[in-house]
Amino acid sequence: MSLQKxxxxxxxxxSISSKIGDIQELFxxxxxxxxxxxxxxxxxxxxxxxxxRCFENDKSLDEYRYALEGFYVREGNYWLDSLxxxxxxxxxxxxxxxxxxxxxxxxxxxxxxxxxxxTPFLHEPGNILVVEKAFKDFTFGEVSQIVESNNAHLxxxxxxxxxxxxxxxxxxxxxxxxxxxxxAFRRYGYxxxxxxxxxxxxxxxKDRSKYLDKYLNI
Numbered sequence: 725m726s727l728q729k730x731x732x733x734x735x736x737x738x739s740i741s742s743k744i745g746d747i748q749e750l751f752x753x754x755x756x757x758x759x760x761x762x763x764x765x766x767x768x769x770x771x772x773x774x775x776x777r778c779f780e781n782d783k784s785l786d787e788y789r790y791a792l793e794g795f796y797v798r799e800g801n802y803w804l805d806s807l808x809x810x811x812x813x814x815x816x817x818x819x820x821x822x823x824x825x826x827x828x829x830x831x832x833x834x835x836x837x838x839x840x841x842x843t844p845f846l847h848e849p850g851n852i853l854v855v856e857k858a859f860k861d862f863t864f865g866e867v868s869q870i871v872e873s874n875n876a877h878l879x880x881x882x883x884x885x886x887x888x889x890x891x892x893x894x895x896x897x898x899x900x901x902x903x904x905x906x907x908a909f910r911r912y913g914y915x916x917x918x919x920x921x922x923x924x925x926x927x928x929x930k931d932r933s934k935y936l937d938k939y940l941n942i
Contacts, residue, residue: 727806728799730836731820731829737762738771740789745781747771760819760830761785761792767819767827769794796821799828803839806831845880850896854884854917855909859891862914867893870908876900892917 735754738747740763750759751773758770769792771785779788796819797806809818816833840846855867864881871878877898885892897905902922909916916923 727797727801727803727820727831730803730831730839731799732832732835733829735759735830737767737819737827738785739763740768740784740786742785743781744776744779744783744785744788747776747785748781751776756817758793758813758815758817760817760827762827767796767821767825768792770815770817770819772815795819797831798823803836806836807840810836843880845896848879848896848898850879850898851902851920852918853895853897853902853905853909853920854892855895855914856890856892856917857914858889859886860889862891862893866912867895870912871895871897871905874901874905874908876905 735756738750738759738761740761742761747759756773758772760770761768768789771788771792775788775791779791793813795809795813795815797809799820799822806818810816810833818831818833820828820831822828867881868878879896879898881893881895883891884894902920906916906920906923
């Protein structure tokens with residue numbers, strides 16, 4: 725799904741000649757972290773609220789041009805691309821440009837997150853499984869094969885954390901044969917990070933631990 729249906733135009737783009745005091749007042753009325761700026765009709769970047777609060781209110785934005793941040797997305801970008809841009813720029817607003825770099829409007833973080841909530845990864849019932857393996861040793865093909873060979877379907881998967889050479893992978897799986905899936909991942913060298921009631925391996929470990937404690941306390 726592209727961003728075209730989600731472009732907003734209810735806030736005018738700022739001019740580089742705008743007074744700092746006027747922009748500060750505008751931020752007081754809005755909840756945005758940034759606002760887009762143009763020069764002679766051409767988008768040249770965004771100014772952040774954090775920066776604008778530090779500037780002298782009687783000067784123009786042009787005197788602080790160095791503070792502009794030049795991030796944006798294209799109207800043809802997939803909505804998932806915008807999530808990455810939001811995260812990289814710590815912004816809740818993204819300017820949208822066409823192929824000729826004309827400013828079309830902006831998209832909001834909350835709107836894009838609402839699209840993510842409608843995906844099967846979040847919307848469909850299923851089990852969340854978090855596993856870990858050396859980054860160089862795992863493939864999503866292998867992950868899919870493990871899940872699907874145990875009569876389940878993979879609703880979504882992503883690398884949720886990187887720690888040195890280890891990758892943490894978060895999966896959402898249709899609710900079927902969870903114990904068999906867990907044991908299969910272990911056979912392929914994955915560490916199970918999440919806890920699951922269906923996990924007989926952990927249950928057996930706990931039972932043995934209780935038995936050992938009881939034996940040692942005799």
